[in-house]
Amino acid sequence: MEGITPMLQPHTGHDSERARAFWTGLDPHDLHATLRAPLDGAAGFALPERVVDTGAAPVAQVFAAIAAALADTGARVGPDGALDADALRTVARSLGAPPDAVTSEADLMIISDVRVAAEAAGLIARRSGRAHLTPSGRAAAREETLDTVVPHLLRGWARRPIPPSNRVSDAIHASWPLTVLLLHRFGARWLPLRLYAKAVAEMTPEALRAAEREQPDAAIDTFAETYVGRHLIRFAAAFGIAEVSLGDDEDDDGDEPAIRSTPLLDALLPLVVDQADPSHAFDDWDGDAPPSVNEELAAALSEREFTSEDELQAFVEDFTNRRNTAPVDDFDGLSPEQMQRLLWSPLEPGSPIAVSQVPRVTPPSPLLFLVLDLAQALGDAGLKATAKGNLPRTYVHEAAARYRDAGWVRSDLDVPERARGEEDVGDLHVARIVARMAGLITLRSGRWRLTKRYRDTMARHGALGVYGALFEAFVRKYAWNYADLYPEFDIVQRSWGFSLLLLLRYGGEWRPPEFYADRFLRAFPLALDEAEDAYADHPWMRDPADAVRDAYTVRALERFAAFLGLVEVERGRYGRLGRLRATPALAEVVARV
Structure with a gap:
């Protein structure tokens, strides 16, 4: 283009x-809230139920044309929901186009876009191979001004990507x-x-x-x-x-x-x-090139004169490439390009780390212990789930005792002697969630059962293969901020690869958790802004830097690295993490490329 x-x-x-x-132009808190829930009205945008003068919007006109084609008996649709040729001729006619000009939705993509958005918004429904207007769709289509159509379609558009879909x-x-x-x-x-x-x-x-x-x-x-x-x-x-x-x-x-x-x-x-x-x-924008957020580039450009746009573009590309591939002290020697790959595609080719799907040694992992214990209890018959879908209380008591006897328990607060159910044993609760996310167990007909993937993995690779599946699910699918009281701090989980690189480099000797937390803060200082916003109404509660350090220590070092057997820990007063060092398994699970 x-x-x-x-x-x-x-x-x-x-x-x-x-x-x-x-x-x-938004502060981090408002921007985060806007991206998280853009249409809820508390942050972001206040989408009204009715907006006058929207009937002329192209999507409103197309919806009216589709509604005319679906009136009374509906219209036949393909397996993907696309309208058939007869319906499309009606739509084209309503839009003032030659009837034969639109033989498939691909001929006029706005038809497909509006249909998909209308389905997501509940204005159109499919059943028995036909598309029909829902009661809400009929009510919206009957309005002469179509004032409610566009807000409905916008909500639908936001919920479901328009085709064709790819990454x-x-x-x-x-x-x-x-x-x-x-x-x-x-x-x-x-x-x-x-x-x-x-x-x-x-x-x-x-x-x-x-x-x-x-x-x-x-x-x-x-x-x-x-x-x-x-x-x-x-x-x-x-x-x-x-x-x-x-x-x-x-x-x-x-x-x-x-x-x-x-x-x-x-x-x-x-x-x-x-x-x-x-x-x-x-x-500094003269209409030929947008401004750069990089002040270094702006300074470099101001020191040179360019005879053509091609020369300028070549300079910018060379400058950006050199900057993006140069080591950065705040990133502990990684380049910006390496850090970007580590944050957004840590398991893909080109990442600075390589993770073994089947490590050569079994990590001393509490998570793996709990999942293997659960798998043995499930056997062929499975276990009956509670009404909430949790593991049965009898098994929870037995598993908690075995977990305690194996020496994994940090304190009685983590595994109480008289647990009332699965959620009282936090590590077991997380293990069951992660095992399901990894496709190793499933809830079917009210019973927890082992999956074919678990049996195949055990047959091929044993517990090492199970560990690899759990690791991937833990970093890719499980939400680390689940059930804690810290702010979201998404960057703590997104930077898991960076945390493992720090442990590979410095984990050979015992170090306090603050050693790693401070390096995390140096690499991602904007986490402080999120902490300041989160505690703005209660400034006496805690220092923002301490909040970030505590969240990082709990999520990245304890509930990730230690739970997966990548570090061993020594605890101090009140069971708090005192110091840690890498286990031999760390270098078998992850390596720097």
């Missing part, structure tokens, strides 16, 4: 947090609140599409990395084309919150593809958090 891709450069996960603050498009779809924030902040004037693409690329390195895996030689082009097509055209323009110029309009500010917001943006997605004034973001 000519004119869009220049100046896009990959950024590290560390840089992406700074980029989000720079581009969106790049799904990652980009999840970033739609960032596009809306950019339109709120910068949309009053015509700006190049490539500026929006650059901003979102810097804020979502995971999407850029997905594009790199899909198209290694054309990752930036792939990202830019996917983003512009899906977000700026099929979302912002289709919902009427922006208008797009392909560069041939007389009233825009340039001759390249550009976008600006419409008044419908504030009516449909009013912002309920405060954004910083956008003016400073364009102080």
